[in-house]
Each structure stands twice: as C-alpha cells, then as structure tokens.
Amino acid sequence: MAVQHSNRLRNMLQAIVQSVQWTYSIFWKICPREGILVWSDGYYNGAIKTRKTVQPMELTSEEASLKRSQQLRELYESLLAGETNQPVRRPFAALSPEDLTEPEWFYLLCFSFSFPPGVGLPGKAYARRQHEWLTGADEVDSETFSRVILAKTVLCIPVLDGVFELGTTEKVILLVSLENENDNEGFFFMQLIAFQVEEDLELVQHFKTFFTDHNHNPNPPPPKPALSEHSTSNPATDSAEYTRFPSPVLPPMQAPIELMQLETSEDIRLASPDDASNNLDTYFHMILEPNNSGRFVEFDLECLILSFQLGFYNGFFFEYYAVPESLDGLHQEISGNSQAVSQSAGYPTSLIQSAFSKWTIDSDNQQFQVAVEGTSQCLLKYILFTIPYLHSQYRNDNSPKTRDTETGAGFRWGIPPEEHSANHVLVERRRREKLNERFIILRSLVPFVTKMDKASILGDTIEYVKHLRKKIEELETQSKGIEANNEQSRSAYGLNRTSSMKELRSGIMVSESERARSLSQEPGRDKRKMRKTVDSTQHVTREKTVEVSIIESDALLELQCGYREGLLLDIMKMLREKLRIEITTVQSCLNKGVFVAELRAKVKDSVKGKKVSITEVKRAINQILQSL
Amino acid sequence: MENSSQESHLRSDNSVTYESPYTVYAMAVSSTPSPTNLSHQSIALGSFLEDYSNRVDIISFDPDTVSVKTHPTLSFDHPYPPTKLMFQPNRKSSSSSSSSDILASSGDYLRLWEVRESSIEPLSVLNNSKTSEFCAPLTSFDWNDVEPKRIGTSSIDTTCTIWDIEKGVVETQLIAHDKEVYDIAWGEARVFASVSADGSVRIFDLRDKEHSTIIYESPQPDTPLLRLAWNKQDLKYMATIQMDSNKVVILDIRSPTMPVAELERHQASVNAITWSPQSSKHICSAGDDTQALIWELPTVAGPNGIDPLCVYSAGAEINQLQWSAAQPDWIAIAFSNKMQFLKV
Numbered sequence: 001m002a003v004q005h006s007n008r009l010r011n012m013l014q015a016i017v018q019s020v021q022w023t024y025s026i027f028w029k030i031c032p033r034e035g036i037l038v039w040s041d042g043y044y045n046g047a048i049k050t051r052k053t054v055q056p057m058e059l060t061s062e063e064a065s066l067k068r069s070q071q072l073r074e075l076y077e078s079l080l081a082g083e084t085n086q087p088v089r090r091p092f093a094a095l096s097p098e099d100l101t102e103p104e105w106f107y108l109l110c111f112s113f114s115f116p117p118g119v120g121l122p123g124k125a126y127a128r129r130q131h132e133w134l135t136g137a138d139e140v141d142s143e144t145f146s147r148v149i150l151a152k153t154v155l156c157i158p159v160l161d162g163v164f165e166l167g168t169t170e171k172v173i174l175l176v177s178l179e180n181e182n183d184n185e186g187f188f189f190m191q192l193i194a195f196q197v198e199e200d201l202e203l204v205q206h207f208k209t210f211f212t213d214h215n216h217n218p219n220p221p222p223p224k225p226a227l228s229e230h231s232t233s234n235p236a237t238d239s240a241e242y243t244r245f246p247s248p249v250l251p252p253m254q255a256p257i258e259l260m261q262l263e264t265s266e267d268i269r270l271a272s273p274d275d276a277s278n279n280l281d282t283y284f285h286m287i288l289e290p291n292n293s294g295r296f297v298e299f300d301l302e303c304l305i306l307s308f309q310l311g312f313y314n315g316f317f318f319e320y321y322a323v324p325e326s327l328d329g330l331h332q333e334i335s336g337n338s339q340a341v342s343q344s345a346g347y348p349t350s351l352i353q354s355a356f357s358k359w360t361i362d363s364d365n366q367q368f369q370v371a372v373e374g375t376s377q378c379l380l381k382y383i384l385f386t387i388p389y390l391h392s393q394y395r396n397d398n399s400p401k402t403r404d405t406e407t408g409a410g411f412r413w414g415i416p417p418e419e420h421s422a423n424h425v426l427v428e429r430r431r432r433e434k435l436n437e438r439f440i441i442l443r444s445l446v447p448f449v450t451k452m453d454k455a456s457i458l459g460d461t462i463e464y465v466k467h468l469r470k471k472i473e474e475l476e477t478q479s480k481g482i483e484a485n486n487e488q489s490r491s492a493y494g495l496n497r498t499s500s501m502k503e504l505r506s507g508i509m510v511s512e513s514e515r516a517r518s519l520s521q522e523p524g525r526d527k528r529k530m531r532k533t534v535d536s537t538q539h540v541t542r543e544k545t546v547e548v549s550i551i552e553s554d555a556l557l558e559l560q561c562g563y564r565e566g567l568l569l570d571i572m573k574m575l576r577e578k579l580r581i582e583i584t585t586v587q588s589c590l591n592k593g594v595f596v597a598e599l600r601a602k603v604k605d606s607v608k609g610k611k612v613s614i615t616e617v618k619r620a621i622n623q624i625l626q627s628l
Numbered sequence: 629m630e631n632s633s634q635e636s637h638l639r640s641d642n643s644v645t646y647e648s649p650y651t652v653y654a655m656a657v658s659s660t661p662s663p664t665n666l667s668h669q670s671i672a673l674g675s676f677l678e679d680y681s682n683r684v685d686i687i688s689f690d691p692d693t694v695s696v697k698t699h700p701t702l703s704f705d706h707p708y709p710p711t712k713l714m715f716q717p718n719r720k721s722s723s724s725s726s727s728s729d730i731l732a733s734s735g736d737y738l739r740l741w742e743v744r745e746s747s748i749e750p751l752s753v754l755n756n757s758k759t760s761e762f763c764a765p766l767t768s769f770d771w772n773d774v775e776p777k778r779i780g781t782s783s784i785d786t787t788c789t790i791w792d793i794e795k796g797v798v799e800t801q802l803i804a805h806d807k808e809v810y811d812i813a814w815g816e817a818r819v820f821a822s823v824s825a826d827g828s829v830r831i832f833d834l835r836d837k838e839h840s841t842i843i844y845e846s847p848q849p850d851t852p853l854l855r856l857a858w859n860k861q862d863l864k865y866m867a868t869i870q871m872d873s874n875k876v877v878i879l880d881i882r883s884p885t886m887p888v889a890e891l892e893r894h895q896a897s898v899n900a901i902t903w904s905p906q907s908s909k910h911i912c913s914a915g916d917d918t919q920a921l922i923w924e925l926p927t928v929a930g931p932n933g934i935d936p937l938c939v940y941s942a943g944a945e946i947n948q949l950q951w952s953a954a955q956p957d958w959i960a961i962a963f964s965n966k967m968q969f970l971k972v
C-alpha cells in the first residue's frame with residue numbers, strides 16, 4: 001500500500017510538473033510526530049547536465065527523469081551519510097556532485113529541509129490552508145523563501161496531509177487559482193492556470209491536478225461525463241490513470257453565472273474560447289488576446305469568486321483571470337477569495353439557470369410577432385405628456401381661485417422669492433418670450449419673409465417699409481398727374497384706388513396709425529400727405545363720406561360732400577349745441593364743388609355724464625348733409 | 629387585494645410573475661431588506677389607471693424560493709398614476725430604525741412615505757410653492773445615492789428642482805431646458821444630467837449653476853429624449869432613448885455630441901433602460917417589441933453594430949425595467965398588469 005501510494009504520488013508529481021513544464025515538484029508531508037513538514041517525495045523536471053545510467057538502453061524521457069530524480073535522491077542520501085560516516089564508496093552509476101546543474105542542486109537541497117507550520121513558504125501554505133504563490137523568489141529575502149537558488153516562481157498548495165510545492169526557474173504570473181474542496185469525497189480539486197509573461201507572449205499553460213485522499217479507494221470515481229471525452233495532448237494523461245482532467249467537482253450545471261466586473265486597462269478584448277460547452281454558455285465571451293505590450297486585463301477581485309466561465313481550451317477546463325505583475329498583495333486576495341468560493345459554492349441561486357436566452361442572429365427576425373396596436377411607447381408617453389397636465393387640470397378645476405392660465409398649460413409656476421437668480425432668469429425668459437412673440441407677429445405682417453430668423457425678419461421688414469414708402473410716393477405723383485386729366489383717368493383712378501387699396505393694406509394701417517397720432521395733435525407732413533391723398537383720390541366723386549373717430553374725449557371728423565353755403569357753420573353749430581362737441585381745429589377746402597373738411601374736437605360729457613357716441617355724431621352730421 | 633400569497637403569481641425556477649389587478653407602470657425595488665423579513669426584498673408597484681384614483685402597492689420578493697408575497701396593508705392611494713417610484717438608496721441601518729424603509733413617489737408633488745412592517749405612513753409632501761401658486765407636476769426624479777438627503781426632480785415647467793429632504797426645503801431650482809424636462813439622473817453628489825423635449829442631454833453641476841454642458845442632441849431637432857440612465861459603475865457613460873426610436877444611445881461624457889454606441893436591435897420603440905448595478909459594461913433595455921435585451925458593451929464594436937448578449941420575450945410590451953443593486957441576479961420587468969422577476 002505504501003509503495004503503491006508512493007508510486008502514485010510520484011507519478012502524480014511527475015504528471016503535474018510535466019504538464020506545465022515547470023522545474024520540480026515536491027510533496028511535503030506533515031510528520032505527525034513532530035508536526036512539521038518534511039520531504040516526502042519529489043520529482044525533478046529541470047535541466048540536467050550529465051546523465052549517468054547503468055542501463056544501456058534508451059529510456060523514455062519520463063523514465064529518464066524519474067531515474068534522475070531517484071539518482072538525485074540517492075546522491076543526497078549518500079552525501080548525508082557521508083557527513084556522519086566516512087566517505088562511502090559510491091556506486092559507479094551514481095551521480096556525483098559535479099554532475100549536477102544548479103537547479104538540481106537546489107532540488108537536492110530541498111531534501112534536507114523541513115518546515116514547521118507557518119515557517120517558510122510550504123509552512124505558511126499549510127498553516128493558512130491556502131495556496132501560496134511566490135514569484136520572483138530569487139528577489140525575495142530569505143525569510144520568505146530561504147531556499148532561494150534559482151527557482152523564480154514557487155507555488156505551494158496545501159492538501160490534506162501536506163503541502164504540494166511546485167517551482168520553476170522561469171518567472172510566471174499566476175492567473176487563476178481556484179480551489180474547491182468537496183469534503184465528502186475527500187477530493188482536493190484544484191485548477192491552476194498560469195500565463196507566462198515573456199517577450200514572446202506565450203499564452204495559456206495550465207494544468208490541473210487533483211489529489212485523492214490516500215486512504216480512499218485508489219480507484220477514483222469516474223469522471224463526470226460532460227467533458228472528459230475531450231482528448232488532451234498533454235503527456236500527463238498518458239501517465240497515471242487517475243490523473244484525470246476536467247472532471248469538475250462542481251455539478252455540471254456550472255459555476256455561478258453572474259456578472260463579472262471588468263475594467264480594461266489596455267485595449268484588450270475578452271471573448272469566449274471557441275468551443276465552449278453548451279452547458280456553460282453564459283453571456284460572457286472572453287478571449288484573451290494580449291496586445292503587444294503584454295499586459296493583461298485587471299479584474300476586480302471582489303467579483304472574481306462570484307463569476308467565472310468554464311470553457312474549453314485545448315481540451316482542458318480552465319478558468320482565467322488576469323492579475324497584474326505585482327502579486328504579493330493580490331495573491332493573498334486570490335487565496336482569500338478562492339476560499340470563499342469553496343465555502344459558497346453551494347449557494348442555491350447560483351444553480352438556477354438564467355431566464356434569458358442567448359441572443360442569436362435569428363432572434364432578430366423571428367421574435368416580434370406581436371402587433372403594436374397602440375402608438376409606440378404609449379404608456380411612457382402618457383406618463384410624460386398627459387399625466388402632468390391632468391394634474392394641472394385637476395388643480396384648476398378644484399382650486400378656489402380662478403387665475404388666468406396660459407392656454408393649454410393651466411398652471412403657474414411658484415417662484416421662490418429667495419431665489420434671486422432663478423427669479424431673474426425667469427424674468428429674462430419672459431422678456432425673451434415677448435420679443436419672440438412680437439417677431440412672429442411682424443413676420444406675419446410682412447409678406448415676403450424668406451427665412452425665419454430674427455435678423456431676416458427685421459431685414460425683410462425694412463425692405464417692405466421702404467417699398468411701401470416708394471409706392472406711396474409713386475401713387476402721389478400719379479395722382480397729381482391725374483388731376484390734370486380728369487376724364488381719361490377716372491376709371492384708371494378707380495382701378496388705381498382699388499389696387500392701391502389692396503396693395504396698401506398696410507398703408508391704410510399706416511394711415512390709421514397716423515390718424516391716431518394725429519389725434520394727439522402731432523404736427524407733421526404725414527397729415528398733409530394724407531390729406532393730399534384723400535384729396536386726390538376722392539376729389540372726383542361726389543359721394544358723401546363721413547368718418548368719425550372718437551378716442552376718449554378726442555374726436556376726429558372727416559367730411560366730404562357736395563358743397564353748399566353755410567354747411568360748415570351748420571355742422572359746427574350742431575356739434576356744439578346738440579352733441580357737446582367743442583371743435584378745436586378745422587381744416588377744410590373746397591375743390592370743384594366738393595367740400596372736404598377735417599375737424600378735431602373735444603367731446604364733453606353730456607348732462608347725464610355720458611359721452612356722445614360715434615354713431616350719434618355720424619347720424620347727426622348725415623342729417624345735416626341730407627338737408628341739402 | 630385579497631390575493632393570497634400563493635395565488636397571485638406564477639413561478640418557475642428562474643422567474644416569478646406577479647399579476648396585479650391593474651396595469652403597472654412605476655416600479656421600484658428596495659435596496660434594503662424588507663421590514664417584514666430580512667431575506668426578502670420589497671417592491672413598490674404603481675398602478676396605471678387613466679383615472680384620478682390610483683394605487684401604489686408593496687409586495688415582497690424572496691430570491692431563495694423565487695416567490696412573491698403580497699401585503700394588503702402596505703398600500704396607499706395616489707392621485708393619477710405615479711410617474712416614478714424609488715426607495716431610499718443604500719440606507720445604513722444606523723441612521724434610522726431598521727424596521728422601516730422610505731419610498732418616494734412623484735406625480736403632482738414629490739411625496740415621501742415610510743414603509744413600515746404593516747402600514748405605510750406619509751412622511752411629507754414636498755411642494756415648492758411659497759405662495760398659493762402651484763408647483764408644476766413632475767415627470768421624474770432621482771435619489772442621489774452618494775448624498776441620500778438629496779433628490780432631484782424634473783418637471784414640465786422646464787425646471788429641475790433639487791430638494792434637501794431632511795430639512796424639507798428646496799436646495800435650488802434650475803431652469804434646465806427650453807422645454808419640458810422628462811428625466812433626471814444623478815452622477816455624483818453634485819452632478820446631475822437631464823433630458824428634455826428639446827432633444828438635448830445636459831449635465832449640471834451644483835457648484836456652477838449658471839452653466840450646463842450639452843453632451844448630446846437628438847439628430848432630428850426637437851425630437852424629445854424620454855429617458856436617461858447614468859452608469860453608476862463607470863460615470864463616463866450614460867444611456868438615453870428617443871421618442872419613437874428603437875435605438876439605445878450610449879454616450880460618453882468626455883466626447884460630447886457623438887454617441888459612443890447606438891444599440892439598435894429592438895424591433896420597436898424602447899421604453900426603459902437600466903445599467904447593471906455591478907458591471908460597468910452591461911446594460912439592459914426593454915421595449916414595445918416585448919423583448920428585454922441585455923447588452924455587453926465591447927471596447928471595439930463589430931462592423932454590424934453591437935449585438936445583445938441575451939434576450940427575454942415577455943407576453944406584452946415591456947414598460948418598465950429595474951435592475952436593483954440589492955439583487956443583482958434579478959431583473960424586474962413590468963408589462964401590462966404583470967410584474968416579473970427574471971434571473972439574469
């Protein structure tokens with residue numbers, strides 16, 4: 001049993017170290033009597049200087065290495081014996097010290113070492129029940145790693161009754177360490193992935209081991225079905241029958257599929273390995289493509305445990321994470337986290353499969369068969385557009401005060417008086433709104449506006465006003481010319497007048513405003529112009545026109561009628577006596593029998609306190625005119 | 629609401645459905661354990677009835693047994709449908725009694741409610757009007773999780789109001805946009821962003837109230853942007869959706885006006901977006917095409933655009949989406965009168 005066991009152990013060590021091409025592997029066993037870790041077995045896989053064998057035949061490389069390890073062991077023992085005893089004659093085929101390379105010396109030295117728990121790397125690993133990883137062992141002080149010779153990277157993993165140590169003369173960066181202990185079966189299941197970071201940027205090397213409990217059935221349970229069919233190219237599988245690969249202790253339902261938090265430090269994409277097992281589809285895709293600078297993605301270690309993806313790569317299970325080169329703090333975290341994983345691996349929600357299904361290109365086309373009956377986003381739009389106004393309406397309906405509300409909006413803002421800046425801004429906004437409004441009105445008045453911006457509106461209005469003025473001048477000159485020629489231009493005039501009425505729609509507005517201005521007694525050429533216009537356009541016809549405007553107490557009367565003697569006097573008398581209109585200004589002229597007059601007056605209150613109305617004045621004047 | 633705990637939901641292994649008596653729109657998942665049972669999560673559901681009287685109900689979700697339970701006493705009236713509901717973020721139990729949670733609702737005013745074990749008490753009504761003039765109705769609000777006494781509200785009067793809810797006063801009121809503001813989201817303690825009917829996304833810093841930064845404007849002018857979500861794990865990124873658009877626009881605040889990505893795989897308009905509470909690269913969107921899509925944002929996009937990671941099809945247009953930090957494994961969606969918790 002012991003022999004079998006040691007053979008198995010030896011083979012296992014061999015398999016492990018060969019699978020990652022590391023230099024040596026040693027199993028430190030805890031000696032129950034003394035409670036320290038002593039050298040139990042080891043396998044040397046490193047450089048060999050000279051080979052000495054007794055057998056002439058060619059050995060396979062494994063056998064040769066195995067032999068070598070044995071030879072080293074023998075040498076050690078002989079040296080040891082040699083210290084105490086006289087020099088013993090060594091067997092011919094034994095190695096002598098000068099045959100060894102330095103790594104071999106290192107390996108040799110290890111035979112003599114022992115570690116109490118907590119001391120040295122293996123001791124620490126054992127004591128903490130966590131794996132210890134040391135990179136740059138040659139740079140580390142002797143306290144941490146006293147056997148510094150050439151091993152640059154050392155890894156110690158505690159197992160049930162000892163520590164398993166792996167070392168290499170190359171600098172390696174640990175990428176993953178995940179352990180899962182399944183106590184029931186006594187398996188110690190470990191997966192390691194190591195990335196070598198050299199200039200050549202070699203990718204994944206990984207290995208996996210598991211140890212069986214020595215006391216258990218030597219035949220390991222059959223591997224879980226899902227993945228063991230995959231053949232491996234690793235020589236280690238050829239060896240020990242029990243070093244099987246990817247049989248996850250975890251149920252094939254996979255590791256908790258949760259989110260991983262990623263933070264890319266470089267332009268590296270993560271996507272999935274090419275043939276991920278069907279069960280392991282998650283929505284992560286991670287492919288590691290190191291960029292030229294050879295740096296890796298940083299992960300938030302907090303989330304490491306909670307999420308990882310299992311996939312295939314060259315037939316091996318692996319999980320991958322990356323940590324930056326400075327490991328000392330990190331590997332502690334990793335080990336801490338991995339323990340947490342081993343503790344929490346059983347939590348139930350992790351086993352529930354996602355309700356979401358993976359996106360495929362097909363799902364683009366076939367899914368949407370539901371006809372959208374309403375408008376799109378109808379709930380969202382109702383929430384944003386309609387509900388606020390419902391609130392306002394409700395308030396307005398139920399509020400005791402009725403305020404003038406803006407059309408459509410029905411609410412007013414409350415302006416906190418303390419917020420001066422907000423107040424000012426609101427006032428400013430209102431001013432801007434007023435301006436905008438007026439610009440819009442102006443635009444609607446001017447016929448030929450092309451663009452809608454304020455500068456164009458003003459420019460177009462200027463053009464329009466100029467145009468109108470020109471038109472007015474032309475018409476005036478025209479009318480002068482026509483005065484000389486009554487007969488011919490009568491019809492033309494009518495036409496002119498109507499056309500001018502149409503074109504000069506705003507001209508009339510202008511004249512109305514002028515009239516309003518003239519009510520306030522502004523002197524100016526405008527009045528004269530207007531009168532002239534009135535004269536020229538109306539002088540031929542004999543029709544009566546009476547225009548009365550009353551604004552508050554100012555009145556403007558414009559008459560045109562056929563002339564009779566004393567007409568003006570009658571009108572003025574009537575206005576004063578009957579209507580209490582006190583005339584202040586009269587302008588009149590008589591032109592070929594047509595009497596045109598413009599009277600300004602002040603309207604006084606009647607006895608009852610009311611002022612006379614426009615219609616009354618008009619009626620009165622018409623009466624007089626009719627009595628011609 | 630006499631539904632027993634067993635009847636009103638369907639459950640399977642990876643999802644649970646709660647069927648409400650009315651259409652549901654507003655939804656909030658509590659960030660602290662339910663006062664009734666520490667392993668449960670409280671969810672507030674706001675009804676959507678085109679009527680004055682609406683209701684908000686609280687139910688609790690048990691992630692271990694994947695089931696929901698109703699609490700008929702935990703319910704209150706609300707005038708018109710609440711436009712948004714939100715629980716207090718990251719409440720430390722030392723600050724107040726651990727048996728109650730605070731829920732905020734927006735509609736006509738911002739209201740705070742205390743959710744106790746067997747009842748809900750109104751805490752305060754935050755009304756900005758100093759005189760009898762009214763405060764404008766609110767379209768949305770956001771509770772600052774770095775500074776939990778701060779809530780920002782957005783309103784149709786084009787302003788955003790920042791409240792100090794401990795004192796119950798307005799910290800400041802800013803005119804955020806030229807038109808109605810539809811959504812607001814906090815970035816840091818003093819920085820928020822808002823979207824509006826004028827089609828712009830603007831960032832405001834409370835230390836400099838005079839100026840805002842426009843980081844995006846919708847390509848067709850004046851097309852309203854309806855919703856905004858700020859990535860709390862990576863504050864560089866925001867997402868927004870446009871009216872009647874099936875695209876989710878991802879923005880990087882360092883490069884304004886140009887979206888970093890446009891996720892265009894929905895077959896109808898998008899209704900809701902939410903970033904993952906744990907991963908900075910994942911976002912979930914749901915729309916009228918009845919689908920909820922989870923996307924992972926790559927550093928480099930492929931030539932055909934970005935495809936989602938996975939998809940879920942509900943039975944009707946999905947109107948609401950919540951991905952709570954307290955339950956990062958579960959996404960809550962609301963469609964027609966149902967609310968579902970889905971395992972991610």
